[in-house]
Amino acid sequence: MDHAAHATAPRHLSSAELTAGLAAVARSPRGSGTLDLVVRRPAVDEREVLAEGTLDIVEGLAGDTWAARASSATGDGSPHPDRQLTVMNSRFVRLIAGDDPQDWALAGDQLFADLDLHTDALPAGTRLAIGAEAVLEVTAESHNGCVKFANRYGRDAHKLVWSEQGRQARLRGLYARVVIPGVIRQGDTIRVLGTAAACTSVAVVT
Template identity: 40%
Template sequence: MRSQALLDIARSAPKREGVLKLIVLRLPGEGRSLPESARLSPGLGLEGDRWGLKADRVLSAEVSLMNARFIEAAAERPERRGLSGDNLVVDLDLSVENLPPGSRLRVGEALLELSGHPHHGCSKFQRHYGREVRELVDSPEGVSLRLRGVYARIVEGGLVRLGDALMTEPSRSSEGPPRPA
């Protein structure tokens, strides 16, 4: 069954250190641009992405990440990987078990903090990847593995490039209480 194969592929991603495989800028309408580098900016998201144009921006969803192994298999053709619209396609296990909300990831010059803001498959996602894949990402196991991706806020902005390493960093909660300035 295709669903089981996709689950197995997603689970095979590395747990602690990953790689940025694809950068996706969502353009007005449904257009996409796949640059080799881009800048992440707190409050603006991925510069050039249409998220920054929204009046009702949710800061815990400034940028979205998706498991590269999963979307490469689900897309079936390389040119379809960016259709999901997730900004950073990464070879890293994004599951809730591996990276709970509040987890921090260093990618290039930027630092991201994963949110608990839900990310679900929609009719556009189904149109691009099919009903079976949309149902899989919205299943309890798919949600736990974050197959549809995960939102993050930008803690520190900076340049990111294809091939940049992703490293987990201690979350604020594991660092203890904030120190006065």
């Protein structure tokens, strides 16, 4: 079922509250984690929380509006291929938004993962296997907080994701593209396979 996004999350944390909560975010697992939420955007400001989704090399998340969104970063205005999917740390979104998946979905990201997204842990070119089939590749594009993020989660959260610490930890999330299509499900394991060069001959296994 499609759901229109709430206007704002139910709480806006202070800088002190955010700082106190970052210890739990820093304990996010490296190497292997969990896909906690899949969200499709069927239209502007609409969100659909999915138990199961399909990742496609051309479409990204099937049924999502990425493929129909113009990009100012491409010469012809076509969707940016390296901004096909966004992945956000689920511990951080839980900190700023609480436990309601609909409030997580406000962020506008498609995938929420209990996984360390730090630039040291997942440099551009790193491949991530989700479940039994799909593989993503982390791109070099920067995913930054916008005015909508500030309005929904508060100015202090917005400042934090723009800080040097926030950018290095990728608190706002990261961009990725699909390199091997497949079905993904809430609760799937996410495994870090290594960089694209190292993964050329790696087969995805269950």
